[in-house]
Amino acid sequence: MDILSPMEVTAVLLSLRVAGWAIVVSLPLAVLAAWVLARWNFPGKTLLDGLIHLPLVMPPVVIGYILLVTMGTRGPIGGWLYQTFGIKLIFTAEGASLAAGVTSFPLMVRAVRLSVEAIDTGLEAAARTLGAGPIDRFVNIMLPLMAPGLLAGAIVAFASALGEFGATITFVSNIPGQTQTLPLAIYAATQQPDGEAVAARLATISFTISLVALMLSEVLAHRLRLLIGQR
Template sequence: MMGADWANWLGPAEWQAVRLSIRVSFWATLVSLPLGIFVAYVLARWDFWGKQVLNGLVHLPLILPPVVTGYLLLVTFGRRGSAGQVLEAWFGIILSFRWTGAAVAAAVMAFPLMVRAIRLAIEAVDPKLEAAASTLGASRLWVFVTVTLPLILPGVIAGAILAFAKAMGEFGATITFVSNIPGQTQTIPSAIYAFLQVPGGEEAAGRLVIVAIVIAMSALLVSEFVARRVARLVGGS
């Protein structure tokens, strides 16, 4: 009964936007997570020439107008962009005006937040523990897998959920890069924007606003809960 009510409460177009948003954010987070951990580790632990340039590059989407980021993505990964042509010719991957492009835009926009959270967690890990692991015979990679990664897990989870929430709300870069195509690239924010453009769309927009609030709050609560559980598991008593 409740299920049926819920299904009817949202119209098919709205449902489509919700499902698409979740799919885009999920993949954006999942695929960028390994890279995010790697970049956070590099920024936290390595000293090299050009570190500040890398740091700036990672943070750029946070401070640039989202439209600029979207435009740069379009120029680079669009069908006429250099990277876009390579992707299409070599791998048959087309990003422009596809949901995958929306995921790329969301991932780029969420990346700085993810890296910041994970970097803080890595900086909190005592390098002396890692040194101890290396004297016990663990190579760099094993030290990372068996000591560093478990200890930063709460930070990784926090970073991932933050990135997911940011991806759910991404609008400017997405609409600039992949437009606003229902079923392909129309995520919740794009759908709300589209509904508000037509007379009588306020009610549908309002329902999506409620959905957006519920998803954001749940993500926050789940992340708090999981991070606390993992921290207790890792912190060890």
């Protein structure tokens, strides 16, 4: 960090905080969505599946625009939050976390869903016949077995959230020290005549963090599979 300016350090730390909160808040919802898609059959399931995975194929700028319209201070949801609780998401780090969480949400859902679908339903049935309730079955059987996929999905989504650009800049703008994450700082540096060195340093940091996150995801998932007897 000694070779970085205070503004660059702030961008790195803000990116880590934004991505971290994005995953912490959206992970429980991703587990719920994955469970519903993997275990339940109901009318409209295909539509729900498509809506959940839509951020994977939709342009990030469109996602940012939808957030701007709905979650801005004049939007139906954002306006209500601001008037009722004083919560403002637009042009804030919290809004950046929301944008990053929305774009990375499908990655977590896909990873967790694959883990849920790989679990033998006979284990749940056996636990049910032994008197285990829904919470006991989830905590003692399902959660340990889905842990590798859950962890892998969370780390991959974290790496994706670190690199989110389009939705973030559209929804919360590019404000140094407030919403300027790593990708936005790199973009700002490329727009300056003498910003090549800054952009190169920040791009190297972004590349390194993403690579380490992906490698860590694979290593931890493999170790968890060994602990629970999977291969």
